[in-house]
Amino acid sequence: MVRIMGIVGSPRKEGNTENLIKEALKAAGDVGAEIELVRLGSAEIEPCVACDICKATGECAIYDDMGEILEKMVKADGFIIGSPVYFGNVTSQLKMLMDRSRPLRMDFKLKNKVGGAIATGGSRNGGQETTIAAIHEFLLIQDAIVVGDGAPMAHYGGTGVGATAEDEIGLQTSQNLGKRVAELAIKLS
Numbered sequence: 523m524v525r526i527m528g529i530v531g532s533p534r535k536e537g538n539t540e541n542l543i544k545e546a547l548k549a550a551g552d553v554g555a556e557i558e559l560v561r562l563g564s565a566e567i568e569p570c571v572a573c574d575i576c577k578a579t580g581e582c583a584i585y586d587d588m589g590e591i592l593e594k595m596v597k598a599d600g601f602i603i604g605s606p607v608y609f610g611n612v613t614s615q616l617k618m619l620m621d622r623s624r625p626l627r628m629d630f631k632l633k634n635k636v637g638g639a640i641a642t643g644g645s646r647n648g649g650q651e652t653t654i655a656a657i658h659e660f661l662l663i664q665d666a667i668v669v670g671d672g673a674p675m676a677h678y679g680g681t682g683v684g685a686t687a688e689d690e691i692g693l694q695t696s697q698n699l700g701k702r703v704a705e706l707a708i709k710l711s
Contacts, residue, residue: 524707526550526557526700527598531605531616533563538642538686539604545693546602546640546680546700555704558598560591562615567591570621580628588622595623596631600707601666602700603657604640604680607649612656620660632664636707638671638699640680642692650681669706671698 528547532539540561547557565587575583582588595601605612612620626632639657641650655678661668670677673695680699682692 523556524599524711526555526600526704528559529603530561531613539606541686542640542680542682542696543604546696549697549700550704553704567618569618576625580625582625600636600703602638605653607643607653610649610652612653630665632666635666636703637661637666638669638679638703640696642682646683654678669702671695672702673698
């Protein structure tokens with residue numbers, strides 16, 4: 523069975539981003555994937571200090587929750603990564619995960635894993651595409667396979683606005699994304 527990991531980059535528990543990640547994970551589960559949710563907002567993650575120890579050892583020298591999260595990422599077959607829009611980009615919580623994932627890139631441990639992005643903003647055109655682009659860039663640098671939502675609504679992934687529980691487009695694009703990530707991960711396994 524394939525594993526799909528939902529990574530919530532929001533500092534808010536049960537917020538709009540988490541709501542859409544859960545919708546995507548539910549859709550992934552509906553097509554047969556095992557799902558797991560990770561909240562970065564409640565994890566203890568320190569910023570990268572550019573010590574370069576990971577280049578020599580393949581492991582990060584900082585001991586916090588990041589080691590466990592990286593292990594889960596290696597075991598997963600796919601990812602749905604979400605962030606609210608913070609000044610047109612991802613949150614600091616998600617950026618720390620991206621920066622601290624450098625040990626995974628040493629041997630391209632995320633190569634050919636399937637990834638998709640979800641972003642939530644205060645308005646329909648509130649920076650979701652630039653935030654999603656940042657997540658896509660992270661996935662591409664890790665040599666993962668990036669997918670969109672597969673529908674004519676939002677080509678880049680799940681895009682939510684405002685109170686996402688009431689945002690039909692955000693809900694639909696996130697569900698479409700979750701299904702696409704799981705279906706491709708199953709096909710590749």
